[in-house]
Amino acid sequence: MLKVICFCAVLLTMPSWGAQKEIIGQTAQLSVEEVGLIYDARMDTGAANTSLHAIDLEIEGGSAAKMKDNIGKTLWFTTQNEAGEARRLSAKIIQVSTVKNSQGRETRYMVSLNVGFDGKERQVKVNLRDRSHMDYRLLVGRNWLKDHYIVDVAEKQLIGPVATINIVEAGLGYKTRIDTGAVENSLHAVDLKIEGGVEDMEKNVGKMIAFTTENEQGERQRVRSRIVETSLIRNAQGSEIRYMVELNVGEPGKEYKTKVNLRDRSKMTNKLLIGRNWLQGHYMVDVSR
Known part of the structure; x- marks a missing residue:
């Protein structure tokens, strides 16, 4: 199933009480x-x-x-x-x-x-x-x-705008950008090979995919995972369809399974971007940290 994701600039008008209330744990x-x-x-x-x-x-x-x-x-x-x-x-x-x-x-x-x-x-x-x-x-x-x-009641932890995040399947740690404006997580991936793959990306959902990822220190690893869906990403550069896989992602020792889309991020500073699908229910972002 093709999921459509739009990156839009939206002006949110918060109720007056929102700025006055603090968050407290259970x-x-x-x-x-x-x-x-x-x-x-x-x-x-x-x-x-x-x-x-x-x-x-x-x-x-x-x-x-x-x-x-x-x-x-x-x-x-x-x-x-x-x-x-x-x-x-x-x-x-x-x-x-x-x-x-x-x-x-x-x-x-x-x-x-x-x-x-x-x-x-x-x-x-x-x-x-x-x-x-x-x-x-x-x-x-x-x-x-x-x-x-x-x-x-979830007692969410605080995380800054940049954090060290591991991907268990790759055995690598990334200097990661925490982006509340992004719906999904995105991982640097090149040399994608799909077992029994066809041209129609939607028909490759469920198949195994192998790809090479690299962190900011130049450490590289080949990873194999299953395609769980495709995602249509729209941004300032246009739109593109990306494969999504499930990986164990998180701070060292606190990883948990989440969906990650794959794209070539070799020209970007951060090879892993964390979006709301990883943050939701677990973390609050403090950009001053």
């Missing part, structure tokens, strides 16, 4: 200012509110029969992080919340605490519960994330 080391401890916190977009491990709850002056009648009173509690560091502190009860989960329903006291990265905390409502049997003593809910963070 876990992060966050502090609670009033406690003075650092927690290994879990980001939970399924939870409406943030939850902190708390035990030995004691209300100054005694507790009322109904939890909601304790709103406005001072609550003392002990909290502990994953490192075993414990603190006892007090806070005013500002609300009670009913939480539904797989165990049923439970009502928790809520207090206002400053939660965030050390030195950059901000105030948020936090419900208190015994989380001693859980992996994370601080769970961060939507009330802390909203309008400030986008959660990246």
